[in-house]
Amino acid sequence: MLTWWRRRRRRRRLEQLDTSPGAWAEAWSDLPVLDGLHGDAGARLRRIAALLLDEKTWSPAAEFEMPPAAARTIALLAALPVLELGVDWLDDFETVIVYPDSFMAEFDDHDEATGVVHSIREARSGESWHRGPLVLSWADVRASRALDGFNVVLHEVAHKLDGADGDINGKPPLHRDMGVKAWSEVFLAAYEREVADVDAGRPTAMDPYATEAPEEFFAVATEAFFETPHELLDAYPEVYGQLAAFYRQDPARRLRAPYPA
Numbered sequence: 607m608l609t610w611w612r613r614r615r616r617r618r619r620l621e622q623l624d625t626s627p628g629a630w631a632e633a634w635s636d637l638p639v640l641d642g643l644h645g646d647a648g649a650r651l652r653r654i655a656a657l658l659l660d661e662k663t664w665s666p667a668a669e670f671e672m673p674p675a676a677a678r679t680i681a682l683l684a685a686l687p688v689l690e691l692g693v694d695w696l697d698d699f700e701t702v703i704v705y706p707d708s709f710m711a712e713f714d715d716h717d718e719a720t721g722v723v724h725s726i727r728e729a730r731s732g733e734s735w736h737r738g739p740l741v742l743s744w745a746d747v748r749a750s751r752a753l754d755g756f757n758v759v760l761h762e763v764a765h766k767l768d769g770a771d772g773d774i775n776g777k778p779p780l781h782r783d784m785g786v787k788a789w790s791e792v793f794l795a796a797y798e799r800e801v802a803d804v805d806a807g808r809p810t811a812m813d814p815y816a817t818e819a820p821e822e823f824f825a826v827a828t829e830a831f832f833e834t835p836h837e838l839l840d841a842y843p844e845v846y847g848q849l850a851a852f853y854r855q856d857p858a859r860r861l862r863a864p865y866p867a
């Protein structure tokens with residue numbers, strides 16, 4: 607990969623892009639998940655978002671008239687997980703497709719036992735294809751702005767990072783100072799506990815969708831890590847620790863803790 611060349615080209619391109627706080631203020635002020643990102647960190651986030659805005663093809667679907675700030679909102683949210691990793695982690699896709707509302711996905715489900723193939727249609731708020739486009743519903747992005755552990759952009763970007771080693775399995779490529787064994791043990795134990803809690807009807811710190819599969823657990827845990835870090839830290843401190851080591855961020859220090867109930 608001509609990484610050095612791409613980096614040099616990006617540095618030059620950045621000189622032409624507007625990364626001033628003013629240019630991003632409208633979209634930024636709507637996103638409490640970015641609270642506490644001041645100074646250098648804030649400037650870095652705007653640079654990554656500006657590159658995403660510039661380099662990706664933003665493609666409205668279903669005759670959606672995308673509001674001008676929509677792409678900036680999505681770019682800021684997509685930049686957050688890679689703030690300390692670098693924009694090259696999001697190089698595997700070129701297009702962001704934005705629907706006005708949730709969209710219908712059609713796929714075939716092959717039942718191994720009976721050999722029957724079912725055609726399935728279901729409503730989606732987001733989708734991320736391996737090496738393919740990021741697909742989002744604007745209505746769901748808007749609903750993602752509250753700090754409630756639901757954020758469709760963070761969720762789909764987590765799938766992108768997970769798949770960066772070619773395999774979407776709940777484990778992204780880990781940094782050299784991390785261990786595969788520790789990651790796998792922590793996530794497997796947490797996943798099993800989450801499944802048991804959801805099955806027993808106990809309230810959990812995460813959206814129950816996390817129990818669908820280990821890769822969904824990682825994506826949903828990422829949403830919780832950035833949006834409700836204190837709750838995640840309380841319920842799953844080791845998962846929080848692994849995510850902090852991977853994302854190289856500590857949102858629980860950055861965001862204000864909720865008022866104790």
Ligand SMILES: [Zn+2]
Nearest residue numbers: 761765822825
């Ligand atoms: Zn998912």
